[in-house]
Amino acid sequence: MTNRQRHWPIHLALIAVCLVMLVPFYWVLKTSVSGENIFAYPPSVIPRDPHPFYYVDVWYAIPFARYFLNSVVVSGLTIVANVVLNAMAGYALTQVFPGKQFILTLFLSCMMIPFQATIIPAYLITGKLGLLDSYLGLALPLFSTIICIFVFKASFDAVPRSLIDAARVDGLSEWRIIWKVMMPLAKSAVATNVILSFIWSWNNFMWPLIATRSQDMQTLPLGLARFISYQEDTTGALYAFCIMVLAPGILLFLLAQKEFVQGLTTGATKG
């Protein structure tokens, strides 16, 4: 019995699980082109009379292009800040210094505090900085995330110590060691940072709801809430909106899924 023949029941089970997980996505996609009510009975697997006009309705019902631009700018800022700041923090945590264990414990314990618990101080700080209702203010709370710092730390830990020592002997500063030596060896960690920070920023609802005041600064999740609040009979258009919001994140993940998985599993088997 070959290896492939031995594993077919597992593959079959995995395919079945995948199909179960993909059903909600398929349902959203199907409804976005057919507008069928979710309570319709009997439910149809194949969309009846599919057409793209619900997408057109969404495009014109709200200033979609503006919201999309806002989301792109905020996500772009978040991605850049996450890669830079998390790489610096991750590199620092690979070094030996007094209180390192305390810092690591502090980071891990801070992960347990939900964002909702810190939203008032976050708002006050952003307000004091004069960044409310601005792109920078919208991106600020997600500029650095602890999970992503640990992703960089795990990736940097896998780099041989002798390589860093050699760079120091060659006269490179710590700053240049990060960017010239460590980062090229941590592409998976960078991809993981990019994807995670993008998804968190792109789907963020609570913070933009609080930090924005003008309609022009709203992001797509807020646009979705607004769309639901004033449109009647939104079944098809609502699902089309969901697809339009989800598409960039799915596309980014599909583009970089190999690096993403590598980044998350780097250091998983270490020790």
Place this chain on the structure above:
Amino acid sequence: MINRFVLVPGALVLIAIVWNIFVFTHNHGVVSGRVVDQAGAPVVGAEVKLWVFNFVTFNERGSTQTGADGSFTFTDNPSHNIQLSAEKPGIGRSRIPVRLYFRSEDIVLAEPLRLSRDFDGK
């Protein structure tokens, strides 16, 4: 530097540019078509109305009369979601929804409005 991270966004940008060029060259708001009777003969002098979707309902935008060959044209459609109605006393009436891919899309109706005496208004 030619990899999927460049090719995919590049292809998307290219598609967006081509689509926008198409939109800008086909958005004059021209809606034209024909009105025929049950037998398929052109109806002269039928009143055709353009209805534009306005938030929750359709409002009348304009009206015109069909010509000798039963054809009509509107030149100021601002919407992407419209309805067309046609009526001629003694022959009947008709009303059809027309969905467009973008606002003010120029369109020639593939099927004529067919007037009917038993049109129920839906």
